[in-house]
Amino acid sequence: MGRSEDSSTRREIRDAYIFNLPLMLFAAVFILLPVVGTLITSLFRDVTYLPGKFLGLANYKRLLLDVSFWQSARFTLLFVLVSVSIELVLGMLFALTLNEAIPGRGLLRVAVLIPWAIPIAISARIWELIYSYDFGVLNFLVTHVGLANSPVNWLGTSTGAFFALVLSDVWKSTPFMAIILMAGLSTIPRDLYQQAMVDGANFIQRFFRITLPLLRPVIVVALLFRTIDAIRIFDLVYVLTGGGPGGSTNSLSLYAFRYYVNGDFGYGSAISVLVFLLASLLAVLYIRFGKFTEVAR
Amino acid sequence: MIAGKHKFVLPLIVTVLILVTLRCAQEEKNFTFWIGGAPQEVDYWEKLVGEFEQNTGYRVQVIRQPTDSDQRRQGLVISLEAKQPDPDIFLMDVIWIGQFADSKWLQSFNPFMGADSSSTKPFFQRVLKLVDWYGDSLYALPVYVDGGLLYYRTDLLQKYGYPGPPTTWDELLQYSLAIQPKERNSNPNFNGFVWQGAQYEGLVCDFLEFTASNGGGIMIDNKIQLDYPPNIPALQFMQDLIHKYKISPPNTYTEMKEEQVRRAFQQGNALFERNWPYAWKLHQSKGSPVRGKVGISALPHFAGGESASTLGGWHIGISRYSDVKDRAWRFVRFITSYQAQKKLVLNLGWNPGREDVYRDPEVLKTLPHLSRLHDVFQHAVARPNLPYYSQASDVIQRYANSCLAGDISASAALQKMQTEIEEITKIYGQK
Numbered sequence: 191m192g193r194s195e196d197s198s199t200r201r202e203i204r205d206a207y208i209f210n211l212p213l214m215l216f217a218a219v220f221i222l223l224p225v226v227g228t229l230i231t232s233l234f235r236d237v238t239y240l241p242g243k244f245l246g247l248a249n250y251k252r253l254l255l256d257v258s259f260w261q262s263a264r265f266t267l268l269f270v271l272v273s274v275s276i277e278l279v280l281g282m283l284f285a286l287t288l289n290e291a292i293p294g295r296g297l298l299r300v301a302v303l304i305p306w307a308i309p310i311a312i313s314a315r316i317w318e319l320i321y322s323y324d325f326g327v328l329n330f331l332v333t334h335v336g337l338a339n340s341p342v343n344w345l346g347t348s349t350g351a352f353f354a355l356v357l358s359d360v361w362k363s364t365p366f367m368a369i370i371l372m373a374g375l376s377t378i379p380r381d382l383y384q385q386a387m388v389d390g391a392n393f394i395q396r397f398f399r400i401t402l403p404l405l406r407p408v409i410v411v412a413l414l415f416r417t418i419d420a421i422r423i424f425d426l427v428y429v430l431t432g433g434g435p436g437g438s439t440n441s442l443s444l445y446a447f448r449y450y451v452n453g454d455f456g457y458g459s460a461i462s463v464l465v466f467l468l469a470s471l472l473a474v475l476y477i478r479f480g481k482f483t484e485v486a487r
Numbered sequence: 488m489i490a491g492k493h494k495f496v497l498p499l500i501v502t503v504l505i506l507v508t509l510r511c512a513q514e515e516k517n518f519t520f521w522i523g524g525a526p527q528e529v530d531y532w533e534k535l536v537g538e539f540e541q542n543t544g545y546r547v548q549v550i551r552q553p554t555d556s557d558q559r560r561q562g563l564v565i566s567l568e569a570k571q572p573d574p575d576i577f578l579m580d581v582i583w584i585g586q587f588a589d590s591k592w593l594q595s596f597n598p599f600m601g602a603d604s605s606s607t608k609p610f611f612q613r614v615l616k617l618v619d620w621y622g623d624s625l626y627a628l629p630v631y632v633d634g635g636l637l638y639y640r641t642d643l644l645q646k647y648g649y650p651g652p653p654t655t656w657d658e659l660l661q662y663s664l665a666i667q668p669k670e671r672n673s674n675p676n677f678n679g680f681v682w683q684g685a686q687y688e689g690l691v692c693d694f695l696e697f698t699a700s701n702g703g704g705i706m707i708d709n710k711i712q713l714d715y716p717p718n719i720p721a722l723q724f725m726q727d728l729i730h731k732y733k734i735s736p737p738n739t740y741t742e743m744k745e746e747q748v749r750r751a752f753q754q755g756n757a758l759f760e761r762n763w764p765y766a767w768k769l770h771q772s773k774g775s776p777v778r779g780k781v782g783i784s785a786l787p788h789f790a791g792g793e794s795a796s797t798l799g800g801w802h803i804g805i806s807r808y809s810d811v812k813d814r815a816w817r818f819v820r821f822i823t824s825y826q827a828q829k830k831l832v833l834n835l836g837w838n839p840g841r842e843d844v845y846r847d848p849e850v851l852k853t854l855p856h857l858s859r860l861h862d863v864f865q866h867a868v869a870r871p872n873l874p875y876y877s878q879a880s881d882v883i884q885r886y887a888n889s890c891l892a893g894d895i896s897a898s899a900a901l902q903k904m905q906t907e908i909e910e911i912t913k914i915y916g917q918k
């Protein structure tokens with residue numbers, strides 16, 4: 191009896207490996223290999239017009255002393271912090287609203303999803319038209335309502351450009367937050383709320399005592415996705431500000447990209463590796479401090 | 488349905504079909520030519536390539552690249568770095584040639600030309616010297632020559648009693664300060680002077696024109712010297728145009744690229760415009776509000792300086808990894824021939840790289856402004872032809888833009904450019 195059970199578990203494990211093999215192969219070829227390749231490249235001088243040379247960690251040393259790199263890192267992290275926080279709060283509000291039985295809910299859900307369905311490069315072009323100095327919708331509004339006498343140069347200051355990017359990203363990515371949270375909300379049993387209401391818990395108490403704790407693993411996952419996505423922000427910046435004004439919105443990915451285009455693959459790879467490490471570190475932190483396993487138990 | 492012993496038949500047939508198609512496709516093409524740009528431009532290129540195919544019997548596969556020049560460059564860098572036999576022939580922006588030549592990606596034209604050195608005679612010798620010769624080798628030929636120009640409103644200058652376009656920056660300033668307030672009474676969006684100030688390559692072109700027209704520039708005596716004293720008042724003047732004199736709009740340093748500048752001028756919202764020659768055809772097109780009211784001249788200069796026009800444009804080159812170089816050279820000869828260059832200027836408005844086409848009676852009849860351009864290109868100044876030019880350009884863009892935004896003084900910006908570019912030179916400047 192024991193023996194056959196043993197062999198059947200073994201077979202189950204073996205089958206699991208076999209079934210997962212294609213996926214693992216896929217991950218190894220298309221994810222692991224490029225990562226390792228980038229890591230190796232980052233240890234070399236790989237400039238198209240210079241002889242290749244092993245540099246050890248010299249590219250990384252150069253990074254640490256690179257003022258523009260730190261400016262990009264500061265911008266990117268601040269961007270992640272601000273935009274993801276706003277997206278979480280707004281996404282939660284949307285999810286809570288759309289989870290209620292309100293009239294036209296189906297239509298509303300679709301409407302909320304639209305920004306997420308538009309490719310980033312296109313939505314960036316749309317925002318470019320909104321912020322435009324001459325014929326932007328925003329300037330049309332503020333000058334006609336009388337908030338300003340003359341048009342505002344929205345992308346003209348570092349702060350202005352920063353918040354313009356945050357706003358565009360929030361518009362684009364809040365739906366994603368909302369969808370994931372909505373899925374999480376639907377798994378919370380209704381009767382928990384009914385019992386709480388019987389006990390006289392008000393809306394705020396119900397939210398903080400039931401919804402939030404039970405939603406925590408979902409929130410962690412949503413934050414994880416959004417954070418990793420936001421750290422790699424590229425297209426929005428590329429189209430909307432090009433890193434300006436004065437390099438103040440040069441995201442890390444854009445910074446690395448410029449080096450690739452300019453023919454310095456080694457240094458560009460070092461930047462990419464750092465972005466990768468940063469994203470991995472944040473992922474680990476989320477999972478660790480999100481007490482993911484404890485709740486998911 | 489496909490059961491038993493037949494189950495391998497279908498995959499087998501499919502595989503064979505794929506292999507046969509691949510094989511055919513390979514025999515079909517002789518070489519590939521990568522070209523990007525606006526769709527109607529590429530359409531015309533395909534037509535031109537068709538003529539070449541008819542004349543020679545060769546087959547050319549035209550691969551369409553994106554419009555964006557950064558992306559075109561990225562595609563080429565990846566293929567050439569990987570030593571791919573395709574593309575065989577491609578067009579390069581002038582500023583890539585240094586990197587491409589130094590990376591040994593380009594086939595030298597010297598062996599093809601042999602003793603026949605006269606074959607480069609018809610081209611702008613100054614342009615060849617500035618960009619196409621790298622070391623002892625000729626690596627490219629100009630297909631399309633570009634340079635910065637001053638566009639002005641002939642009707643407005645006449646209305647306010649100015650006999651002709653300004654020749655110095657000070658005159659441009661005086662004309663603008665006089666005309667702008669009066670025109671704003673009827674058009675609040677009117678500006679004296681629009682030019683390219685956003686953080687991108689175009690800013691470096693404008694920066695070079697301002698500084699070079701004051702006796703400065705980026706390279707002085709073959710060395711990068713951004714802190715060269717004449718550069719300070721030139722960059723200061725650029726900042727003042729926006730913040731002190733306010734004859735250039737505040738979005739100059741955020742949004743103003745070629746097209747934004749062209750649109751502002753074309754909508755009748757500017758007295759002067761700095762732009763490339765392509766804007767001429769559009770300004771004079773049907774439905775353009777400024778049609779028939781536009782003049783062009785060389786860009787102004789500072790007192791004691793000389794007018795300078797940044798050299799731009801596209802040059803044709805052959806990959807060193809090409810497996811059909813002789814045929815590719817025939818194609819280069821065809822594209823840079825008198826007839827093909829004439830067709831390009833008549834159909835696309837591309838300014839030829841050959842000087843002789845500028846004297847063609849038919850061309851001059853259709854595009855009379857071309858004789859002016861010919862003179863402008865004679866005074867072209869080039870951005871540094873260095874393999875690490877793009878890195879240097881990034882630095883110039885960043886600090887020049889920051890100065891235009893008013894965040895940093897002109898002398899501090901130039902000082903910082905110099906320091907950072909010296910660092911870059913240390914890393915990339917020696918083998």
